[in-house]
Amino acid sequence: MGDRPLIVIPARFSASASALRYAAEVTARKLVEAVYAAGGEPLVVHPADPDSIRERFGMADGFLLPGGGDLAAHWSGQRAHHSEYDVDEAQDAFDLAVARAALEDAKPLLAICRGLQVVNVARGGDLVPDLGGAHRHLVHSIGVRENSPLRHAVGAPELIVSCYHHQGIARLGDGLRAAAYAEDGTIEAVTLDEHRGWFLGVQWHPEDTAATDPLQAGLFTRLVEESRLGAPAR
Template structure:
């Protein structure tokens, strides 16, 4: 295992990026920095439409942990729902890859941190569904243990997937964080973006530190 645990992060597809001439694959600087500052080595992974989960499993062979980041909307059809007019930046190749990554990480017991869209991907991968458009995109979140954070997202967790349990809610009842009771490894899933303030907020940095700490443990897969 590397001195710095290798953390696989599916890249996001961008139509344009400064200094690049064409369509780009990117990950947010703040996200990569938060992983690095926690002691990990962030590794972007090229998203493709996988033939099956074993293909993704083979591609993640190097990873000591996985981080599913934020991004555009997950297509409604993956949860058996109707498309909503508010959907944006849907990319079905990205969807198929992220869903396979979520399934593989959970089935193999790999350490997994899921952020915003990433948490929604996990919920759908476990058979849950989404609220396609929340009436109030911004809310205050109350986390078990007394932590309060600010969160902004237009899609939300609907019916919970198998084994998932809510551990944070907004004042209006919206689910904002989940744990996974039957995951053999380490898992945390949040709707807010802890990378935004991890550099100054120990509570947010702790999410990345937990992922890296779990990534240093002996592999069970």
């Protein structure tokens, strides 16, 4: 791996995949390409044994929680909604454990779409169960809050982002602070107050446009740079 920080990414369970006869574990190619292009070594891992996160991934320099299906509503104390899809309790338990361990251990963590929702629920927040179709297949402008860590990271008051999500952040979890909003008021990015490590959660998919948009690529660069700071010599 050389000097590439090791970025752990939980795989997503899939009912099928091209050229495979059975169920699969997958991740988005653009996501791993964005991490690699930023100088990191992406490691896609099997979502199992949530009680053994530290033992299994003590070698990780940073974590990335990717997009995916919906969390089961009971994790946030809510009732199931008819629009829920691809709910998997094992996936949920694993992702929630990764979020908690990464934040507690001050490991760099970038949370994308479902990943942000996982972090919010892990911190005691809850979700908007269905935003309708307003944020699916959408490229739009969002406003970045002045003086937020995200504003300092991207250096711009607005971003053009690629969204695909039907759930969103409702009540923010403990210590989380909104850093960006869509025009309709939907929270699009979240940071964590008084956190010893580096964390950013975004509701959009920066990997969609990272190859052509330096501001989106910069989010992955920041994850890798922060992971490199704490990486042991290999």
